[in-house]
Amino acid sequence: MEVSWNFRFGIVILGDSAVGKSSLLHRYTEGIFDDSRLSPLGIDFKVHHVDFDPGIVVKLLLWDTAGQERFRSIAKSYMRNSVGCLLVFDLSQRQTFERICSWQQEVLDYVKPNPMIFLLVGHKCDLDVQRQVTTEEAEALAKKLNMVGYLEVSSKDNTNVSLAFQNLAQGIYNQY
Numbered sequence: 001m002e003v004s005w006n007f008r009f010g011i012v013i014l015g016d017s018a019v020g021k022s023s024l025l026h027r028y029t030e031g032i033f034d035d036s037r038l039s040p041l042g043i044d045f046k047v048h049h050v051d052f053d054p055g056i057v058v059k060l061l062l063w064d065t066a067g068q069e070r071f072r073s074i075a076k077s078y079m080r081n082s083v084g085c086l087l088v089f090d091l092s093q094r095q096t097f098e099r100i101c102s103w104q105q106e107v108l109d110y111v112k113p114n115p116m117i118f119l120l121v122g123h124k125c126d127l128d129v130q131r132q133v134t135t136e137e138a139e140a141l142a143k144k145l146n147m148v149g150y151l152e153v154s155s156k157d158n159t160n161v162s163l164a165f166q167n168l169a170q171g172i173y174n175q176y
């Protein structure tokens with residue numbers, strides 16, 4: 001049955017391969033983490049509803065650009081219809097953090113002149129012993145790039161997964 005909603009936001013999930021984008025979407029929409037699951041080829045799409053203030057329901061249209069190196073041109077067409085973006089890096093792979101700025105630039109270049117709201121996700125925070133990026137430097141980057149915030153998330157442990165989507169949706173909601 002179709003859930004009634006007051007607002008509808010398109011959201012894309014971007015970041016390097018293997019940072020855990022599809023695991024994040026799967027955990028959020030299905031409530032499951034499965035280490036043996038294969039990333040979908042191409043684009044994955046899910047719908048999820050978020051309750052905001054009393055009586056306000058937001059419908060999130062969520063696009064996971066798995067395999068984006070090969071499917072980048074398709075991914076771009078979904079960006080055009082989106083208003084928010086989760087930019088994801090892997091806390092245990094520093095090079096994925098160093099690519100965040102260019103991911104954001106690519107999105108901004110594509111959606112221009114429309115605005116896009118970004119939230120930075122430091123993923124796999126359960127792997128704390130292998131951490132290669134500090135909380136402070138990730139927070140500083142999110143601030144420098146005008147994002148609505150930074151969160152450390154684990155799809156494996158289910159840490160801050162809903163909060164990441166909720167905070168991004170709240171950031172979009174505040175903008176409109």
Ligand code: GDP
Nearest residue numbers: 017018019020021022023035039124154155156
């Ligand atoms: P994608 O290519 O960005 O969509 O990444 P995947 O979702 O396919 O995940 C890549 C690998 O990271 C897989 O082996 C996942 O099981 C693993 N992974 C995903 N999320 C987490 C997490 O929160 N913690 C840990 N330790 N591993 C994760």
